[in-house]
Amino acid sequence: MSTFTTRPEILGLFGVVTSTHWIASAVGMSMLERGGNAFDAAVATGFVLQVVEPHLNGPGGDMPALVYSAARGKVEVICGQGPAPAGATIAHYRSEGLDLIPGDGMLATVIPGSFDGWMLMLRDYGSLDLRTVLEPAIHYAEHGHPVLPRVSQTIAEMAEFFRTEWPTSYAMWLPGGAPPRPNSNFSNPTLAATWTRVLAEAEARRGREAQIEAARDAFYRGFVAEAIDRFVSDTSVMDASGSRHKGVLTGADMAGWQATVEASASYDYQGWTVHKTGAWGQGPVLLQSLALLSGFDMAGIDPNGADFVHTVTEAMKLAYADREVYYGDSGAEPPPLEALLSDQYNRQRRALIGKEASFDLRPGQLPGYEALFERSRAFLSAMDGKHGVVFEPTMGHLAEERGDTVHVDVIDRWGNMVSVTPSGGWLQSSPTIPELGFCLNSRAQMFWLTPDLPNSLVPGRRPRTTLTPTIALHADGAAMAFGTPGGDQQDQWQLSFFLRHVHHGLNLQEAIDMPLFHTAHIPASFYPRSREPGHLMIESSAPAATLDSLAARGHKLELARPWTVGRLTAARRDADGLLRAAATPRLMQAYAIGR
Structure with a gap:
C-alpha cells in the first residue's frame, strides 16, 4: 500500500539533482544534460544558490562537501571551510570587550572558503570548463530572478539597521529605498560584474585547469582579495555585541590559504x-x-x-x-x-x-x-x-536575521555523487562590500574565547562548523x-x-x-x-x-x-x-x- 506524499520520489537512470531551490536544481540538471558529471552539476548549482538564496549563503561563505568519485572508488571530503585569520587571537577579541564572538559584523569573519572549495571540486573531479558552470549564476545575477518572499522579508526586517549602520548593504538590497517585493525580479549586477571579471582573467590563460587556477588567484590573491582587504581595514561597524568593531581578515590571510581534500569519518550501521x-x-x-x-x-x-x-x-x-x-x-x-x-x-x-x-x-x-x-x-x-x-x-x-544554509545532492549516470552544504556570507551577516556585491561570513562566532578547548579561537584553526553533508554506501x-x-x-x-x-x-x-x-x-x-x-x-x-x-x-x-x-x-x-x-x-x- 502506497503512502501519500507531497510530491513523487523522482526516479530515473540518467541523473538526479536535488537542492533547496528549484532554479538551482534545474541549472544542475542542465549541466548533466550537457554531458557534465555530478561535480560539474554541483558547482553550477552552488553558484546559482548564492544568487537566488542570498539570505542563506553567498560567495563569502563556506562549503564542506562529501564526494564519491566512481573512478577513485572512495568517499572524500572537500574542505571549503576557511580558518581564523592571523589576527584573530583571544587576546585581541578580549581587548575589544568581548566574552563571546558576535553573530554578525566584521569580527565574526574567517577566511572565505566556498570559492576555493568549488574550484577544487571543478578542477579535480569535474569535466566542464569554468565558463559553462559560471554562466548560469552570472545570468541570474545580471538579469535577475524572482526574489523569494523570505528574502524580501529578511531585507525588510533589516532595512532600518542597514540604513543606519550598514549603508553599503542598504544601497545593495534596498535600491530606491525599499525592499524588493516578493516574487519581483531582482538582480545583483555588481556580483555579476565580479564573476565576469574573474572569468575574463581566467580565460586569459589557455587550458581548463590553468583557467580554474587563474580564477582561484583572482579571488584569493587578486582583485577580490584586494577589495576585501581594503574594506575590512577601513570599516568599523555595529554588530550583535552592541558596539562597533573592525575586522582582522587581511589579503595576506586569503593568499596563504587553499581548500583541501581529506579522508572522511565513517561508521558501519545496518549494512551501510x-x-x-x-x-x-x-x-x-x-x-x-x-x-x-x-x-x-x-x-x-x-x-x-x-x-x-x-x-x-x-x-x-x-x-x-x-x-x-x-x-x-x-x-x-x-x-x-x-x-x-x-x-x-x-x-x-x-x-x-x-x-x-x-x-x-x-x-x-x-x-x-x-x-x-x-x-x-x-x-x-x-x-x-x-x-x-x-x-x-x-x-x-x-x-531570518541570523541566516541559515542551503544544500545540494547530485548523482550522475556513472555513479559519481556529491553531497554539499554551502552556507555563510548571508546578506545579513556583515555589510556588503560595494566593489564586489557580496558580504563576508560570520562563522567565527562558533569559536570560544576561552583557551585550551578544542574549539577555542586560534589563528589558522577552522571553527567547528555545523555544516554536515552525508554520503552512505551499502x-x-x-x-x-x-x-x-x-x-x-x-x-x-x-x-x-x-x-x-x-x-x-x-x-x-x-x-x-x-x-x-x-x-x-x-x-x-x-x-x-x-x-x-x-x-x-x-x-x-x-x-x-x-x-x-x-x-x-x-x-x-x-x-x-x-x-x-x-x-x-x-x-x-x-x-x-x-x-x-x-x-x-x-x-x-x-x-x-x-x-
Whole structure:
C-alpha cells in the first residue's frame, strides 16, 4: 500500500539533482544534460544558490562537501571551510570587550572558503570548463530572478539597521529605498560584474585547469582579495555585541590559504557505511548517535511514535554533549573519534538512555582525556549559568536575521555523487562590500574565547562548523547522498530521515515528509550560545498520542506548525543503477529533478 506524499520520489537512470531551490536544481540538471558529471552539476548549482538564496549563503561563505568519485572508488571530503585569520587571537577579541564572538559584523569573519572549495571540486573531479558552470549564476545575477518572499522579508526586517549602520548593504538590497517585493525580479549586477571579471582573467590563460587556477588567484590573491582587504581595514561597524568593531581578515590571510581534500569519518550501521566530515565539524554526532542506537530495535519501533522520538532524542543529547567536549580543529591532537565510536564506550553511554527525558548535559569521559573533560565541564557549567537562561525559540529554522544554509545532492549516470552544504556570507551577516556585491561570513562566532578547548579561537584553526553533508554506501552497492540546512539541527533531522528510510522501508520522499523533531537541549553553536534543557520541538502533525506520551516523559515540548521543520533533500542510487531523488516541501522552495 502506497503512502501519500507531497510530491513523487523522482526516479530515473540518467541523473538526479536535488537542492533547496528549484532554479538551482534545474541549472544542475542542465549541466548533466550537457554531458557534465555530478561535480560539474554541483558547482553550477552552488553558484546559482548564492544568487537566488542570498539570505542563506553567498560567495563569502563556506562549503564542506562529501564526494564519491566512481573512478577513485572512495568517499572524500572537500574542505571549503576557511580558518581564523592571523589576527584573530583571544587576546585581541578580549581587548575589544568581548566574552563571546558576535553573530554578525566584521569580527565574526574567517577566511572565505566556498570559492576555493568549488574550484577544487571543478578542477579535480569535474569535466566542464569554468565558463559553462559560471554562466548560469552570472545570468541570474545580471538579469535577475524572482526574489523569494523570505528574502524580501529578511531585507525588510533589516532595512532600518542597514540604513543606519550598514549603508553599503542598504544601497545593495534596498535600491530606491525599499525592499524588493516578493516574487519581483531582482538582480545583483555588481556580483555579476565580479564573476565576469574573474572569468575574463581566467580565460586569459589557455587550458581548463590553468583557467580554474587563474580564477582561484583572482579571488584569493587578486582583485577580490584586494577589495576585501581594503574594506575590512577601513570599516568599523555595529554588530550583535552592541558596539562597533573592525575586522582582522587581511589579503595576506586569503593568499596563504587553499581548500583541501581529506579522508572522511565513517561508521558501519545496518549494512551501510555512513560518511561524514571529521570532528572539526559536527558531522560525527550523527555517527555517534547511530553507534548508540545500534543497541536498540529501531526496526520494531513505530517511526512516528513516542518511543522512536524519545529514544532518538536522548541518543542525540548524549552525542551532542560529546561534541562540546571533544570536537574541534585541534591540529596535533585530533578528536578521539575511534574511542567515541567504539562498542565499549557506547555500551556504557547507551545505559544512560532511560524512560524519562534528561535535562543534564552529560558528556562522556574517555581515558587519557581527564584534564580536557574537567576543563570543558567547568567551562560549560559556567556558560550554562551565564547564557543558559537566554532562550530564543528555534522555530523550524534559524530566524531570518541570523541566516541559515542551503544544500545540494547530485548523482550522475556513472555513479559519481556529491553531497554539499554551502552556507555563510548571508546578506545579513556583515555589510556588503560595494566593489564586489557580496558580504563576508560570520562563522567565527562558533569559536570560544576561552583557551585550551578544542574549539577555542586560534589563528589558522577552522571553527567547528555545523555544516554536515552525508554520503552512505551499502554493502550491496546502493548509495545515498543527503543533507539539510538548519545549524545544530542538521544532523538531528538527517538522523530521523536515515533511520526511517533504513529501518522502515520508507522511500526518500516518504521519509522526508514525515513529521520532524529536534532538541535545543545542547549549547547552540550560534551567538548567543544558549541552550534549553529538556527542550523538544516537534511538528504538531505528529500523532496526538505521540505528543501526549512525550510530554508525560518530561520533554519540554514546543509544537511547531506542520510543514515547518527541516529542509532535507536526498538522492539515492540503487544497486541496479536506478536513481532516486526527493526534496522537502517545507518552505516551498526545494526541488528534485531527474530522468
